[in-house]
Amino acid sequence: xQTVTQSQPEMSVQEAETVTLSCTYDTSESDYYLFWYKQPxxxxxxxxxxQEAYKQQNATENRFxxxxxxxxxxxxxxxxxxQLGDAAMYFCAYHHxxxxxxxxxxxxxxxxxxxxxx
Amino acid sequence: xxxxxxxxxxxxxxxxxxVTLSCSPIxxxxxxxxxxxxxxxxxxxLFEYFSETQRNKGNFPGRFSGRxxxxxxxxxxxSTLELGDSALYLCASSLGGVYxxxxxxxxxRLTVL
Numbered sequence: 001x002q003t004v005t006q007s008q009p010e011m012s013v014q015e016a017e018t019v020t021l022s023c024t025y026d027t028s029e030s031d032y033y034l035f036w037y038k039q040p041x042x043x044x045x046x047x048x049x050x051q052e053a054y055k056q057q058n059a060t061e062n063r064f065x066x067x068x069x070x071x072x073x074x075x076x077x078x079x080x081x082x083q084l085g086d087a088a089m090y091f092c093a094y095h096h097x098x099x100x101x102x103x104x105x106x107x108x109x110x111x112x113x114x115x116x117x118x
Numbered sequence: 119x120x121x122x123x124x125x126x127x128x129x130x131x132x133x134x135x136x137v138t139l140s141c142s143p144i145x146x147x148x149x150x151x152x153x154x155x156x157x158x159x160x161x162x163x164l165f166e167y168f169s170e171t172q173r174n175k176g177n178f179p180g181r182f183s184g185r186x187x188x189x190x191x192x193x194x195x196x197s198t199l200e201l202g203d204s205a206l207y208l209c210a211s212s213l214g215g216v217y218x219x220x221x222x223x224x225x226x227r228l229t230v231l
Contacts, residue, residue: 042224043206045210045222104149104214105163106151106161108161111160
């Protein structure tokens, strides 16, 4: 069974600084997606960034980028120029890419609570 | 487009009761997934519906059930509530293809006394 591990329950960063959140996963599959979701205190989960396993290039979305190391099964999120609005719980998630669209099931890590200090 | 809506937002029940939660997906989305979020277990997949059919199910007891209607709205039901069922229940909708982005609702906070 696939598992996702986030070893940092809490992190803190100064406004305008850079922070990296860690995520490792375990799977025997070769084709899958990885995601970072953000859950602000209001609780609505928002997709931050996604990575397709067969793509070598690391995904980037504005201030958010990932470091995807497929062999090491590592998927970290880097937030540059941190802003107060980045404060939230961040979840790493795995999706097995079943052909035929058989499922949208996500497997989540336990989350990292990020605090941004002004 | 309106986002995913969940009703009610908050619910208080007592042990042994049953509860029904509702999720209205984004217009045009045919897939609805449900997740349970607790401090101890984190986010766990309950089940997923696509075009009124359950196409995947998580490892939860039979007290947890769901269904999807022809308009893609989904309900989940928990019978014989236990204290451990207290959680935030999230639903997510997507178009339902091989991979389409999932959009989450705000959740229903269920408290079982």
